[in-house]
Amino acid sequence: MATVKKTGKQKEVLTKDHLITLYMDEVLEKESIPVTVYKFCKTNDVREEEFYSFFGNFDALKEAVWVRFFEHSLDVMQRSAEYETFMVREKVLTFYYTFFEVLTANRSYVMLSLRESKSPLKNLEQLKGLRKEVKAFARDLVKEANDEKQMKLVRNSGTVFSEAIWLQLLFLMKFWMDDASPKFESTDIAIEKSVNTVFDLMDNTALERVLDLGKFLWKEKMA
Structure with missing residues (x-):
């Protein structure tokens, strides 16, 4: 994302990005969330009216950050011609791997923002926009699964599947935040195992996968 730069006495037109x-x-830089819009704008040479032309408050801006993470991930995926040939399971895996690459590139910000408050629920409020985008993405995948070769998604509710994908993402984000493995290799393993588990659950052949995932997570937690 480009920053606002001055050219002589003129300043680039401010954009949402x-x-x-x-x-x-x-x-x-300050390792804290700005307190007031006034001070933030003064520090960054932005007029308050410019800020409010894009966001009503910092909460709306924080939501937009996460939506941008999602949009960037989707853009990267869809630029690949191979992506369109993937089955639904592969598209979900691709999304998670890509999204966590984006998070890793912005890890310092993510860690600060999701630990801003002592209340985990308060910190999750900024993910409302992301939740909407992820669930819409998942519902679109259900529509694509129009034959039994892709899995029995068409026999299940798109709402149920989209909620499962969202809850899975939250679980993986928590796992990633706690992951101390080199290059977050444990998160990559967790992504693969958890996606396989969800899809097997939808196909009603989940027992072995569930046990495997449970053993893996227990080992990682206790290590």
Whole structure:
């Protein structure tokens, strides 16, 4: 994301992405969330009216950061011609791997923002926009699964599947935040095992996968 730069006495036109970048940079540099829009704008040479033309408050801006993470992940995936040939399970795996690459590139910001409050539920409020996007993505995948070769998604509710994908993402985010393995290799394993488990559950052949996942997570937690 590009930042706002001055050219002589003129300043580039502020965009939503510019504002998001300024916000993320300030959070990282000061290791805290800005307190007031006034002070944030003054520090970054932005007029308050410009800020409010994009966001009503910091909560809306924080939501937009996560939506941008999702949109960037989707853009990267869809630029690959191979992606369109994937089955639903492969598309879900591709999404998770890509999304966590984006999170890893922004790990310092993610860790700060998701630990801003002592209340985990309060911290999750910024993910409302992301939840909407992820669930819409999952529902679209259900529509694509129009034959039995892809799995029995068509026999299940798109709402149920999309909620499962969202809860799975939350679980994987928590796992990734606690992951101390080199290159977050344990998270990659967790992604594969958890996706296989969800899809097997939808196919009613889940027992072996569930036990395997449970053993893996227990080992990682106790290690």
